[in-house]
Amino acid sequence: MTCDELRGKLAAYADSELPAAESAELESHLRGCNACAAEAAARFKMKQMIRAAGLFHTPTPEFRNQLQRSIAAGRRPAWLSGWLPRLAVTAAAAVVLIACVALWIDRSQREHSFAELADIHIATLASASPVDVVSTDRHTVKPWFAGRIPFTFNLPELQNTEFTLAGGRVTYFHQNPGAQLLFNLRKHQISVFIFRDQAGVLSSLGGDQTDTRLAFHLESFATGGLRYFIVGDAPASDLHALAELLKRAARS
Amino acid sequence: MPLFPRLYNFAHWLTQNRHEAEDLVQETCLKALKGFASFRQGSDFRAWIYKILRNTFLTSRSGLKQATVSLDDDESDIPEPVTETTPESILLAGLDYERLQRALAELPVQYRESILLCDVEEMSYQQIADTLAIPLGTVMSRLSRARRAMRAALAGDASGASR
Numbered sequence: 479m480t481c482d483e484l485r486g487k488l489a490a491y492a493d494s495e496l497p498a499a500e501s502a503e504l505e506s507h508l509r510g511c512n513a514c515a516a517e518a519a520a521r522f523k524m525k526q527m528i529r530a531a532g533l534f535h536t537p538t539p540e541f542r543n544q545l546q547r548s549i550a551a552g553r554r555p556a557w558l559s560g561w562l563p564r565l566a567v568t569a570a571a572a573v574v575l576i577a578c579v580a581l582w583i584d585r586s587q588r589e590h591s592f593a594e595l596a597d598i599h600i601a602t603l604a605s606a607s608p609v610d611v612v613s614t615d616r617h618t619v620k621p622w623f624a625g626r627i628p629f630t631f632n633l634p635e636l637q638n639t640e641f642t643l644a645g646g647r648v649t650y651f652h653q654n655p656g657a658q659l660l661f662n663l664r665k666h667q668i669s670v671f672i673f674r675d676q677a678g679v680l681s682s683l684g685g686d687q688t689d690t691r692l693a694f695h696l697e698s699f700a701t702g703g704l705r706y707f708i709v710g711d712a713p714a715s716d717l718h719a720l721a722e723l724l725k726r727a728a729r730s
Numbered sequence: 731m732p733l734f735p736r737l738y739n740f741a742h743w744l745t746q747n748r749h750e751a752e753d754l755v756q757e758t759c760l761k762a763l764k765g766f767a768s769f770r771q772g773s774d775f776r777a778w779i780y781k782i783l784r785n786t787f788l789t790s791r792s793g794l795k796q797a798t799v800s801l802d803d804d805e806s807d808i809p810e811p812v813t814e815t816t817p818e819s820i821l822l823a824g825l826d827y828e829r830l831q832r833a834l835a836e837l838p839v840q841y842r843e844s845i846l847l848c849d850v851e852e853m854s855y856q857q858i859a860d861t862l863a864i865p866l867g868t869v870m871s872r873l874s875r876a877r878r879a880m881r882a883a884l885a886g887d888a889s890g891a892s893r
Contacts, residue, residue, distance in 0.1 A: 489874060493848060495855050513817075520817035521877075525849050528880060531830035532850035535742035537735060541752050545734070549759060 479507045484514050492521040591652075596694045598649060599669040599709045602658065609645030609660050619646045619659065627655050631672050631704060634727035640664065641720055661710075661720060668710030668720060675705040697721050701728045733776065736851065737783060743846055744787050744796075746835060754790065758783040777857045784843065784861060796839040819885055826884065833883030841876035848873055 484507050490496045491504050508515045537545075602608045611622040616633035624630065626648050636642060642662045649658040649671065656673035695714040698707050699721060706724055708717045737758065742751035761782050769778050787793040834842060847853045847861060848869075858869045 489870070489877070490855075493855070493873075516817035524877060524881060524884070527830060527884070528834070528845060528849040529852075531827050532743070532834060532846055533739060534827075534831060535739045535748075535751070537738040537752070537755070538748075541738075541755075542734070544752075545756055545759060548756060549763065 479503050481507075481511060481514055484508075484511075485517065488514075488518055488521055492518065492525055592696050595651065595669075595671060595696065595707050595709050598651070598658065598671070599694070602647070602660065602669060603667055608647070610647040612645040614643050616643060619643060622646065623648070623657050627657055629672075629674055629704065631657065632727040632730060633659070634723035636723070639719075639723065640716075641668075641723070663710075663712050663716055663720075666710055666712035666716070668708060668712055668717065670720070670724065671707040671709070673705050673707075675700045675703055699725065701725055704728065733779065737779065740780065740843075740846060740851065741783060741787070743834065743842060744784070744839065745790070745792050747792065750790065750792055754783060754787055757786050761786065774857055774860065776851075777853070777861045780847070780851070780853075780861045781863070793839075829883055830880065833880050836883075837876055837879055841872050841879065844869060844872040845876040845880070 484504055487496055487500060487504060491501060496504065508518055611619055613619050613622075616635070620631070620633050623646065633643070640663055644660040644662050644667070646657055646659045649656055651671065651673060654673050654676075656671055659670040659672070661668045661670060694709060694711055695717050696707060696709050697714070697717045698705065700706070706721070708721055708724075710717060734755070738751060738755050741754040741758070742748065745751045745754055758779065762779050765782070769775065834845070837845070843862065844858060847858045848855075853861065855866055855869045859866050862869070864872075
């Protein structure tokens with residue numbers, strides 16, 4: 479084997495890829511040729527150094543644990559593979575979460591406000607003098623509020639209805655002054671709260687709504703820049719009938 | 731998972747990025763679990779799983795980017811390149827990790843994966859050919875070029891691979 483022939487096979491020899499017979503022949507040459515022996519030694523050393531330098535990157539313990547968990551959890555659905563679907567799922571989850579939180583905050587705020595109005599209604603009924611202006615006449619009650627609250631409102635004609643006006647008082651809800659009117663219906667007493675329909679807590683109660691809490695019914699609507707809340711233990715249909723009368727009066 | 735640290739090392743050398751390497755290994759393991767039925771008993775498990783990793787890498791963003799480097803693979807019979815690096819300079823050289831690692835990182839991915847599978851993973855030419863799905867001659871050609879670059883890097887000649 480000449481030096482040139484050997485150099486062509488040295489790579490395979492260093493990589494242990496040379497058949498045994500050729501390896502023996504090559505080794506025989508190396509024993510008598512210093513230049514080829516030095517080249518062979520250099521190749522072995524290069525392999526050794528590349529191996530030492532190449533074993534460099536090690537996984538973090540966190541990744542090892544994460545991988546073990548994901549393998550233990552079983553296969554991931556195909557649609558979940560790749561970064562884009564993962565990003566989409568994360569984004570969708572974030573949107574759902576934000577929507578849920580917003581709905582929860584909205585609902586919780588609304589429930590809190592309804593409970594507060596019910597409390598005012600109950601406190602009014604429990605009071606020795608539930609109303610400050612005692613009159614069944616709308617033309618007495620409405621003018622009484624002039625100068626006491628920063629708006630005015632119309633009251634319905636209650637003749638030929640089961641409702642009677644008992645009177646009214648000034649009330650406050652979330653620092654907003656408003657009118658509280660007390661109506662009688664058979665043995666039930668119903669409060670009608672009227673506030674300016676403005677931004678803030680009242681706007682969170684926006685939209686026409688009905689609700690029932692602890693056997694109290696509540697109906698709400700907005701018209702003419704005013705927001706009305708009707709609270710009482712009378713049937714919801716009766717509260718609705720009173721709401722319709724108030725709406726008609728507001729439009730007149 | 732005895733292969734896990736080695737798979738990760740290989741993945742990191744391919745992607746050259748920790749997060750991408752983690753994604754690649756995770757994807758590989760899940761694919762291997764899912765497709766284990768396709769593994770033929772008695773065949774080389776290591777070559778099988780490295781092949782999954784490498785194919786997954788090729789379809790990844792950084793894999794596609796690196797694969798755009800054009801290579802002439804019809805040079806499997808090229809003679810051993812002549813370099814100015816003498817055997818003595820190699821034998822006398824200290825183990826300069828940083829220089830070698832830099833040289834490895836700078837190799838085109840086709841050469842980098844070949845030399846890593848051969849010298850670090852100690853795979854046979856046939857195993858490398860199976861893993862990379864290339865002919866034996868191409869394996870030898872790529873190894874030859876990669877080693878020339880590494881020798882040049884060790885001798886301080888970083889232009890060895892591109893000549």
